[in-house]
Amino acid sequence: MSADRHYTLLIALLAILTLALFLLSLTTGPAGIAFAHSMKALLSDKADGVALIMREIRLPRALLGLMIGATLGLSGAVLQGYLRNPLAEPGLLGISASASLGAVLAIYTGLSASFLLALPLAALAGAVAAVLVVQAIAGARGGALLVILAGIAISSFAGAMTSLALNLSPNPFAAVEIMFWMLGSLTDRSMVHVWLAAPFMLIGWAMLGSLGRALDALTLGSETAASMGIGLRKVQFLAVFGTAAGVGAATAVAGAIGFVGLVVPHILRPLVGARPSRLLPASALGGACMVLAADILVRIVAPERDLKLGVLTAIVGAPFFLWLVFRTRRSLL
Amino acid sequence: MTLLSVENLSVELGRRPVLHGLDLAVGPGEFVGLIGPNGAGKSTLLRSALHLLPAQGQVRLCGTDSTAMSARERAACVAYLAQEREIAWAVPVEMVVALGRSPHRPGFAALTERDRAIVDAAMRRMDVEAFRHRIATELSGGEKARVLAARALAQDTPLLLADEPTAGLDPAHQIALMRLFDSLAADGRSVVASLHDLGLAARWCSRLILLDKGRIVADGPPSGVLTPANLRAIYGVEAFFGEVDGAPIVHPLDLAAPD
Numbered sequence: 174m175s176a177d178r179h180y181t182l183l184i185a186l187l188a189i190l191t192l193a194l195f196l197l198s199l200t201t202g203p204a205g206i207a208f209a210h211s212m213k214a215l216l217s218d219k220a221d222g223v224a225l226i227m228r229e230i231r232l233p234r235a236l237l238g239l240m241i242g243a244t245l246g247l248s249g250a251v252l253q254g255y256l257r258n259p260l261a262e263p264g265l266l267g268i269s270a271s272a273s274l275g276a277v278l279a280i281y282t283g284l285s286a287s288f289l290l291a292l293p294l295a296a297l298a299g300a301v302a303a304v305l306v307v308q309a310i311a312g313a314r315g316g317a318l319l320v321i322l323a324g325i326a327i328s329s330f331a332g333a334m335t336s337l338a339l340n341l342s343p344n345p346f347a348a349v350e351i352m353f354w355m356l357g358s359l360t361d362r363s364m365v366h367v368w369l370a371a372p373f374m375l376i377g378w379a380m381l382g383s384l385g386r387a388l389d390a391l392t393l394g395s396e397t398a399a400s401m402g403i404g405l406r407k408v409q410f411l412a413v414f415g416t417a418a419g420v421g422a423a424t425a426v427a428g429a430i431g432f433v434g435l436v437v438p439h440i441l442r443p444l445v446g447a448r449p450s451r452l453l454p455a456s457a458l459g460g461a462c463m464v465l466a467a468d469i470l471v472r473i474v475a476p477e478r479d480l481k482l483g484v485l486t487a488i489v490g491a492p493f494f495l496w497l498v499f500r501t502r503r504s505l506l
Numbered sequence: 507m508t509l510l511s512v513e514n515l516s517v518e519l520g521r522r523p524v525l526h527g528l529d530l531a532v533g534p535g536e537f538v539g540l541i542g543p544n545g546a547g548k549s550t551l552l553r554s555a556l557h558l559l560p561a562q563g564q565v566r567l568c569g570t571d572s573t574a575m576s577a578r579e580r581a582a583c584v585a586y587l588a589q590e591r592e593i594a595w596a597v598p599v600e601m602v603v604a605l606g607r608s609p610h611r612p613g614f615a616a617l618t619e620r621d622r623a624i625v626d627a628a629m630r631r632m633d634v635e636a637f638r639h640r641i642a643t644e645l646s647g648g649e650k651a652r653v654l655a656a657r658a659l660a661q662d663t664p665l666l667l668a669d670e671p672t673a674g675l676d677p678a679h680q681i682a683l684m685r686l687f688d689s690l691a692a693d694g695r696s697v698v699a700s701l702h703d704l705g706l707a708a709r710w711c712s713r714l715i716l717l718d719k720g721r722i723v724a725d726g727p728p729s730g731v732l733t734p735a736n737l738r739a740i741y742g743v744e745a746f747f748g749e750v751d752g753a754p755i756v757h758p759l760d761l762a763a764p765d
């Protein structure tokens with residue numbers, strides 16, 4: 174069938190693009206190192222300056238870009254499919270906001286300065302707390318609407334608490350640190366961050382990736398899906414906890430990076446024939462492309478100014494989303 | 507073996523009791539019309555039989571207690587055609603119909619030759635083959651209804667529960683759907699369909715169950731259920747009763763005089 178070949182081609186192209194952007198990310202930076210030289214240094218076991226830059230600075234940055242992008246794209250696609258709402262995105266469950274709150278509290282209390290992983294661990298704790306509350310409110314029987322409402326409530330509350338922390342911030346430096354952290358960035362992350370985030374993200378991917386068929390069935394509504402043998406409680410559990418594990422870990426190591434989980438599934442949906450299960454791998458690769466590309470751009474556009482990744486994704490993402498809405502409107506008229 | 511048996515089924519929606527201790531059994535080869543005024547509990551009965559609503563009492567599907575069955579085991583016994591014709595994404599018609607095969611496939615397995623044959627047959631029976639490659643969300647209401655009916659047929663179950671399947675269909679497709687349900691019953695399968703068109707119910711169903719205010723008030727062959735007294739008391743209408751080629755004709759004429 175031609176639709177199948179079309180899909181295989183799309184996935185192959187996205188995979189090649191992801192690989193290309195990953196390599197480009199590895200070779201972009203203030204230390205102008207030639208491509209061949211940098212690759213050789215990365216793969217050698219020498220301990221000279223170039224090898225150090227590659228292994229300790231650029232590799233974790235590129236890996237995190239890849240992993241975080243894939244997580245945001247995948248969970249955006251799952252949540253849009255699960256909630257049958259094209260406006261759903263990972264932030265909707267309150268996980269990003271609560272993870273941010275955890276990190277902010279770590280900065281505010283000075284805990285973040287005590288050891289390297291204090292901040293990401295606090296952020297993960299925030300994400301776990303959020304997901305437990307969402308699941309408790311939505312209940313085991315649940316339903317998409319309750320999940321959305323609980324998520325919005327958690328988001329607002331976490332946002333308010335973050336504002337309170339900023340408000341009561343003991344000194345302007347802490348406030349600035351909080352602000353900057355919340356903008357989202359991949360600058361100066363180490364392999365330790367990669368190792369911290371990887372297990373949670375892998376668990377998240379496994380949970381979210383298993384939902385393809387259930388999401389296809391949910392196209393016809395939750396009751397019809399249930400009558401087709403889909404266990405709705407299990408789907409809700411996997412969607413909510415999978416997002417918490419993946420996006421919680423992503424926010425913990427890089428701050429809140431918006432618009433990826435919203436925009437990427439939108440762009441790719443028409444290209445996969447709107448089929449939710451096919452959107453999952455496509456959206457994971459697309460998310461990785463978008464975050465890698467944005468992280469390369471922040472280094473090229475303003476290498477001296479430490480432009481934040483989350484700012485760039487929003488600046489590029491919002492107008493693009495507006496254009497998408499405009500295009501949808503035209504097809505509705 | 508009874509395909510569906512319900513004992514002492516009671517359902518509350520919110521705090522409002524909707525069904526009061528219903529008993530019924532549907533064997534193989536029956537085409538049961540579920541009739542009754544708006545709010546009588548027809549949809550609630552279908553949905554609670556499918557385990558979609560919390561209910562008290564016992565429901566057995568294909569001879570097994572439904573609470574002891576997994577969602578997938580239930581899906582192998584009974585298919586459901588919902589009243590809401592929801593298709594969330596702009597997917598092709600063919601994919602919608604093929605979803606009916608998903609309970610029968612393990613894990614990520616692709617459709618087998620047999621699955622494809624069943625999907626094709628379901629599309630042919632519902633007369634939707636011509637637009638198999640069109641986008642389901644862009645179809646008219648009646649076309650969408652036929653696509654979703656084909657999806658339920660593709661599930662290929664001994665029992666089919668359909669909630670107002672004829673709503674929005676043109677007369678030819680209404681009759682075609684009734685004929686289809688009749689032929690399923692002739693094959694030994696059973697269909698339980700809630701219906702508002704008493705004419706269709708009288709002419710095509712092998713048995714009618716009349717619900718009112720959450721209770722079964724009549725259960726039997728159409729001629730025994732659709733009586734002038736029942737229509738007056740339950741629906742509040744007067745009707746024309748006739749017969750063509752041995753099949754009953756019922757056509758509501760006017761509101762009954764209040765007593």
